[in-house]
Amino acid sequence: MKQKFYVVWNGLNPGIYDTWEACKLQVIGYENAQYQSFETNEAANEAYKKGYAGYRLTAPKKPPVLSESKPAGTYIQESIAVDAACRGNPGDMEYRGILVKTGKELFRIGPMAQGTNNIGEFLAIVHALAYMKREGMHLPVYSDSNNAIQWIRKKQCKTRLVQTPVNVPVFDLIGRAEKWLNENTDLNPVLKWNTAVWGEIPADFGRK
Numbered sequence: 001m002k003q004k005f006y007v008v009w010n011g012l013n014p015g016i017y018d019t020w021e022a023c024k025l026q027v028i029g030y031e032n033a034q035y036q037s038f039e040t041n042e043a044a045n046e047a048y049k050k051g052y053a054g055y056r057l058t059a060p061k062k063p064p065v066l067s068e069s070k071p072a073g074t075y076i077q078e079s080i081a082v083d084a085a086c087r088g089n090p091g092d093m094e095y096r097g098i099l100v101k102t103g104k105e106l107f108r109i110g111p112m113a114q115g116t117n118n119i120g121e122f123l124a125i126v127h128a129l130a131y132m133k134r135e136g137m138h139l140p141v142y143s144d145s146n147n148a149i150q151w152i153r154k155k156q157c158k159t160r161l162v163q164t165p166v167n168v169p170v171f172d173l174i175g176r177a178e179k180w181l182n183e184n185t186d187l188n189p190v191l192k193w194n195t196a197v198w199g200e201i202p203a204d205f206g207r208k
Helices: 020-027 041-058 117-135 146-154 168-183
Strands: 005-010 015-017 034-038 080-088 091-099 105-115 141-143 190-192
Touching: 005 020, 005 041, 015 020, 015 041, 020 034, 034 041, 080 105, 080 117, 091 117, 105 117, 105 168, 117 141, 117 146, 117 168, 146 190
Parallel strands: 080 141, 141 190
Antiparallel strands: 005 015, 005 034, 080 091, 091 105
């Protein structure tokens, strides 16, 4: 099979990739992703330098088909899924992460008093990213929380929860998670789990 080169203008980590497997980790599940395949490295580099808008102005009328931000037909088996559960809002919060392919639980934290589900989702994603960085794993992370994914991209937990003497441990974890995000780069992709198509996320606690 002839090698192709993949330009990612808008994705998790923009750049040029020499395999579709590497490219899709940057774009699948990423809102408004912009990417395209090319037959040669030279063509890919030229298109990347032009930027997406510049490339489209000079592109053939029928470019190779690698469209913008199409929903993934299926999820990536080699991945980690995370989820959180909370009894009350705020309430006793816990979260965990599992390997999607095998169902093996990699970590579980909690319950912790006076947390929220969104905080748990945020912490679960950061925990998964830190776990993989430590273990040298290169897998995407799936979450079904839009809020948590946006917080990860902003590197800040935008909770409205008020700190109290009871939930100090929760806020300690938030502080550590934000610090880790701001000190680490080249993170694994964080993708949105498509519940409507794929069903409940594999890390779901089953308490709905």
